[in-house]
Amino acid sequence: MRKLALLIMLAAAPLSMAQSLEFGLWAGGPNLSVGPTVNLRYPAGDWTLDAWLRAYLPNTDEISFGLGARRAFEAGPAGRGEAGLKAFIGMDAHYWVEAYGSAVLGKGALEASLGHTYNRTPSHFWPLQGETLGTYGQLAGKYRLTHELTLQSTLYVYEGGGQAEAALSWRAGQQTFTLGAGGVDRASNAYAILGYKTPYERAVVAATLRLGAFNDLRLDYADRAHKAHLTLAYPARAQVGVAWDRWAVDAEVDNRGYEFYLRYTLPLEGL
Amino acid sequence: MHRLGWLLVLLAGVALAQTAPELLQETSERLQEGPWKAELVGQIVGPGGDLQPADLKVTVVPGAEVVRIDFIRPDALADNYLVITPDKVYNYLFLTNQVVVYPRAKARIEGLGFDLSRMGDLQGLEARRDLTWEDPAPTELDGRVAWKLVGRAADPQSAGFVRVALWIERSEALPLRSAFYGEGEQVLSDLNWENFTFADLKPDALVSFPPDAEWIEKN
Numbered sequence: 001m002r003k004l005a006l007l008i009m010l011a012a013a014p015l016s017m018a019q020s021l022e023f024g025l026w027a028g029g030p031n032l033s034v035g036p037t038v039n040l041r042y043p044a045g046d047w048t049l050d051a052w053l054r055a056y057l058p059n060t061d062e063i064s065f066g067l068g069a070r071r072a073f074e075a076g077p078a079g080r081g082e083a084g085l086k087a088f089i090g091m092d093a094h095y096w097v098e099a100y101g102s103a104v105l106g107k108g109a110l111e112a113s114l115g116h117t118y119n120r121t122p123s124h125f126w127p128l129q130g131e132t133l134g135t136y137g138q139l140a141g142k143y144r145l146t147h148e149l150t151l152q153s154t155l156y157v158y159e160g161g162g163q164a165e166a167a168l169s170w171r172a173g174q175q176t177f178t179l180g181a182g183g184v185d186r187a188s189n190a191y192a193i194l195g196y197k198t199p200y201e202r203a204v205v206a207a208t209l210r211l212g213a214f215n216d217l218r219l220d221y222a223d224r225a226h227k228a229h230l231t232l233a234y235p236a237r238a239q240v241g242v243a244w245d246r247w248a249v250d251a252e253v254d255n256r257g258y259e260f261y262l263r264y265t266l267p268l269e270g271l
Numbered sequence: 272m273h274r275l276g277w278l279l280v281l282l283a284g285v286a287l288a289q290t291a292p293e294l295l296q297e298t299s300e301r302l303q304e305g306p307w308k309a310e311l312v313g314q315i316v317g318p319g320g321d322l323q324p325a326d327l328k329v330t331v332v333p334g335a336e337v338v339r340i341d342f343i344r345p346d347a348l349a350d351n352y353l354v355i356t357p358d359k360v361y362n363y364l365f366l367t368n369q370v371v372v373y374p375r376a377k378a379r380i381e382g383l384g385f386d387l388s389r390m391g392d393l394q395g396l397e398a399r400r401d402l403t404w405e406d407p408a409p410t411e412l413d414g415r416v417a418w419k420l421v422g423r424a425a426d427p428q429s430a431g432f433v434r435v436a437l438w439i440e441r442s443e444a445l446p447l448r449s450a451f452y453g454e455g456e457q458v459l460s461d462l463n464w465e466n467f468t469f470a471d472l473k474p475d476a477l478v479s480f481p482p483d484a485e486w487i488e489k490n
Binding site: 019043045072074076077078079080102104105106107108109142144147150202203204206220222223224227 | 340342346347348349350351352353362364366367369371481482483487488489490
């Protein structure tokens with residue numbers, strides 16, 4: 001009995017330190033697979049530690065466990081930065097590691113990630129990112145040319161391909177217009193980027209259209225209580241996400257299958 | 272009789288003369304009268320120690336102890352803003368559309384070579400025992416009759432400055448200019464208080480952020 005009590009206390013120890021506990025339900029297919037998930041978050045000063053666990057049914061090979069650590073660097077109104085590392089391993093010996101960093105200082109912002117995935121089914125929603133198989137890297141930057149103009153660009157490289165974008169955003173009053181161009185793999189696979197963002201009553205709405213070799217329309221809505229986005233793409237793909245209060249749900253469907261991810265965050269601070 | 276008259280005037284002047292802490296107290300009480308906003312324009316020291324042009328919009332609701340500082344200049348900080356409440360400090364970064372929230376007790380309001388929490392907060396200066404004030408000197412600033420107050424910090428290391436100079440309008444008891452100096456008379460900030468107005472402001476109007484911003488909570 002004492003041993004059991006000790007075990008329970010040991011198991012509960014991380015919970016007592018954690019600030020939040022996120023419970024999720026992941027589902028994906030073409031066939032139905034269900035994965036309950038848990039994310040334990042423990043912030044300690046500038047450090048944040050994460051632990052993830054996803055069960056997976058009926059194929060238990062896809063059960064995976066992950067750990068992450070990141071450190072923030074704060075510079076007040078001048079900016080901030082963050083650097084971190086996360087790693088996941090699964091029952092079928094798949095693994096995924098990613099190092100990432102971001103910094104915003106004055107007029108410039110930079111975000112970079114570098115990762116490697118081995119023998120793992122790509123997933124957009126576990127844990128909420130879209131990685132690919134093999135080695136990949138992403139670099140994104142923003143620079144404010146003037147109070148009205150901001151230059152932004154992204155570069156995404158993965159085994160067997162890549163994607164690059166550059167766009168200029170022009171702020172006119174409270175509205176922002178974006179115009180840019182991108183390319184997939186090679187220059188002939190180019191596409192145009194058009195964006196518009198405006199406050200609407202007490203909310204902010206935004207639309208981004210990519211047209212050409214890559215086609216999608218993304219709509220964003222945010223008010224004080226809700227954040228939502230919808231992406232419609234061709235070749236056929238649809239993605240929707242809504243977050244409200246402590247809840248969030250994301251879903252995606254394309255011609256290869258679907259993914260669904262519902263989450264609830266339980267704050268533990270003060271319990 | 273003529274001499275006696277002058278002597279009486281002089282004695283009355285001495286008796287009525289206010290000390291620097293009294294003037295600061297009066298200014299502090301004026302700033303506590305109700306919500307106000309002002310534009311602080313001048314120079315402020317950057318992270319590298321270089322002086323940069325500064326233009327800050329300061330809004331204060333004294334009853335609720337809420338202060339908001341909107342950055343117009345330096346260019347690198349344009350559209351960023353800081354909201355200080357009794358229990359939290361919110362730091363909005365325009366470029367990444369992020370709100371970083373700190374508990375007030377742990378907040379580090381740095382990022383420039385100068386403590387921003389001092390901005391717009393002249394209250395409390397009169398109560399600081401580590402400052403030695405010279406007698407107020409009558410002066411004029413941009414055609415307005417003012418007092419110039421100079422205080423020196425006993426421990427510049429902990430105070431964050433060596434010397435502070437304040438220009439206070441005599442009739443309104445409102446600040447016209449504030450300047451903080453470091454070692455070797457290096458200017459830390461030198462700001463003119465412009466367009467000062469009392470306004471009907473609610474704390475909620477100050478503690479507001481873009482609805483689509485990403486929130487980062489620090490503990």
